[in-house]
Amino acid sequence: MKDEQLDRMTGLLFPAEKVSEVKPWGTGHINDTYLVNTANGKFILQRVNPSVFDTGALVHNYELLNRSAEDYQKMQYVKLTPRMLPTSAGSYHLLDENGAAWRKVEFLPGSKSFDITTDTRVSEAAAAAYGRFQLFLNTLDVSQFRETIPAFHHPLKRLQQFEKALEKAEPYLIEKAEAEIQAVEQFKPIVSEIESLLNSGKLPRRLSHYDTKLNNVIFHRGKPFVIDLDTVMPGTVLFDFGDMVRTFTSPAAEDEPDIERTVFRTSHFEALSKGYFGQLKNELSEIEKQNLLPGVKAIIFEQALRFLTDFLNGNIYYKTDYPDHNLVRCRTQLKLLTGILNKEQSLLNILQKILIL
Ligand code: GN1
Ligand code: MG
Numbered sequence: 001m002k003d004e005q006l007d008r009m010t011g012l013l014f015p016a017e018k019v020s021e022v023k024p025w026g027t028g029h030i031n032d033t034y035l036v037n038t039a040n041g042k043f044i045l046q047r048v049n050p051s052v053f054d055t056g057a058l059v060h061n062y063e064l065l066n067r068s069a070e071d072y073q074k075m076q077y078v079k080l081t082p083r084m085l086p087t088s089a090g091s092y093h094l095l096d097e098n099g100a101a102w103r104k105v106e107f108l109p110g111s112k113s114f115d116i117t118t119d120t121r122v123s124e125a126a127a128a129a130y131g132r133f134q135l136f137l138n139t140l141d142v143s144q145f146r147e148t149i150p151a152f153h154h155p156l157k158r159l160q161q162f163e164k165a166l167e168k169a170e171p172y173l174i175e176k177a178e179a180e181i182q183a184v185e186q187f188k189p190i191v192s193e194i195e196s197l198l199n200s201g202k203l204p205r206r207l208s209h210y211d212t213k214l215n216n217v218i219f220h221r222g223k224p225f226v227i228d229l230d231t232v233m234p235g236t237v238l239f240d241f242g243d244m245v246r247t248f249t250s251p252a253a254e255d256e257p258d259i260e261r262t263v264f265r266t267s268h269f270e271a272l273s274k275g276y277f278g279q280l281k282n283e284l285s286e287i288e289k290q291n292l293l294p295g296v297k298a299i300i301f302e303q304a305l306r307f308l309t310d311f312l313n314g315n316i317y318y319k320t321d322y323p324d325h326n327l328v329r330c331r332t333q334l335k336l337l338t339g340i341l342n343k344e345q346s347l348l349n350i351l352q353k354i355l356i357l
Contacts, residue, residue: 006034009102010045012094013087014038027115027215029318031230035107044082044105048093052317053230055101057146059093061232064144066092072136081218081225082106111220113227115253123248123268124275126217129224130209130244131279134237137207138283142234145207152231153210153239155191155298158305159184162312169312177327180308183334187301194298198236202287208235213247237288238295241276245296246303248272250336255329262332264339269347273354281355289355293347296340304333 010022017038025035025044032047048058062084069080083106084092093101114122151157162184166174174181197203209216210231217224247254249268252261281289310317311326320326340347 005096005098006047009047009094009096010034010036013045013102013104014043015088016040028228042107042109043085044107046103046105048101048103048230050098050100053101053148054146054150055093055095055099057233058148058230059091059095059101061145061148062092062229064140065229065232068140069136072139080229081220082108082111082227108218108220111218113215113218115215116251117214117248117268118251120267120271122219123214124271125219125224126214127244127248127272127275128279129217129226129275130212130240131276133209133226134206134240134280135283137209137232140207142205142207145232145234147233148231149233152233153235153299153302155302155305156195158302158309159188159191162305162309165309165312170314173312173314176324177308177311177330180304180327180330180334184305184308187304187334187337190294190297190301193294194238197291197294203236203238203291204285204288205234206237207232208237208240210235210239210243212240212243214244215247236295237280237284238291239299241292242296242299243303244272244276245269245340246300246333246336250332252332254332255325256332257328259331259335262335262339264336264343266343266346266350270350270354273351277351277354284355289351292351293340293344297337300333300337300340304330304337307333 006022010019014036017040019036019038021037022034022045024033026033030049030052032049034045036043036045048055066080066084085104085106086092087094087104093103095101117123166181209226209229210233211228216226216228218227249265250262251265252258256262307318307326307330311324311330315323315326318326
């Protein structure tokens with residue numbers, strides 16, 4: 001069924017070209033991405049998962065983003081790269097009968113992204129790209145944008161989802177995850193801290209990227225570009241910074257089974273902070289600057305909760321390669337979080353130095 005639909009949508013999105021090959025591409029956990037080889041060159045084809053995304057909101061946001069980026073691009077360095085290619089009807093998505101949105105994207109030969117890096121220059125450059133992207137987002141009217149996933153970054157809701165999953169989980173899964181479940185208990189105050197901040201009404205509501213992983217920056221001809229705008233939505237910059245720290249600072253993959261290999265690297269924290277705040281520091285409010293670490297802790301804890309919840313639910317959300325995959329992912333997040341908690345004071349010093357320079 002899935003293959004038939006892929007054939008059909010490929011046919012609709014590539015009407016004129018001769019398609020010689022369609023193959024899976026990339027490492028996303030939610031959507032399906034393909035590389036399409038045609039007589040007119042290579043393209044990326046994507047199916048946005050409709051059981052995760054509010055397709056209407058996503059289509060709406062992309063129309064706005066693409067239109068605004070064209071104007072912004074004329075003046076600034078930020079441009080939406082790779083370009084989304086409009087259909088013959090002029091929109092950026094085509095819906096199938098199940099409500100999934102499909103799109104065609106420019107393929108950039110020779111471009112690369114990094115799941116992990118040992119090079120602090122890569123961390124600094126990728127973070128600077130997110131900083132420039134945020135400068136662009138700051139020029140847009142946040143109230144015009146919709147949530148493509150309701151309450152997406154919401155640590156309290158994620159904690160409640162975990163608690164619900166725990167109530168219903170198979171006993172053998174609970175037993176396997178005993179240590180992680182106990183760790184969640186210990187880290188719960190992180191949620192209260194961010195909740196009171198979010199509820200204070202003092203944080204500026206900003207249009208945010210909300211999936212600022214290292215591998216969502218691609219380097220093309222030496223320049224970094226921010227990709228994966230599916231989760232661009234109203235939010236807070238604290239979580240974008242937090243997700244960078246989560247994905248830039250460990251030398252090991254998010255799903256590295258050897259837990260000894262997940263460590264927190266202060267050097268990459270410093271590099272990414274320099275890159276990001278080098279662009280953004282004059283735009284941030286005091287309350288944002290003062291609460292960067294609560295945002296980091298909350299987003300890493302939230303991610304640990306999301307992986308653990310999915311494990312307890314029987315792996316229904318993230319793509320997995322083996323039954324314990326989500327549990328392994330949860331462990332790396334908890335280890336990273338512990339590494340950060342051990343260094344909080346020195347991280348505050350680094351941030352202070354960068355933010356006041
Ligand atoms: C998912 O699909 P991908 O890899 O872009 C997830 C992110 C997680 C990430 C963990 C819509 O992103 O929130 O941080 O996995 N996206 C969604 O690697 O849930
Ligand atoms: Mg994503």
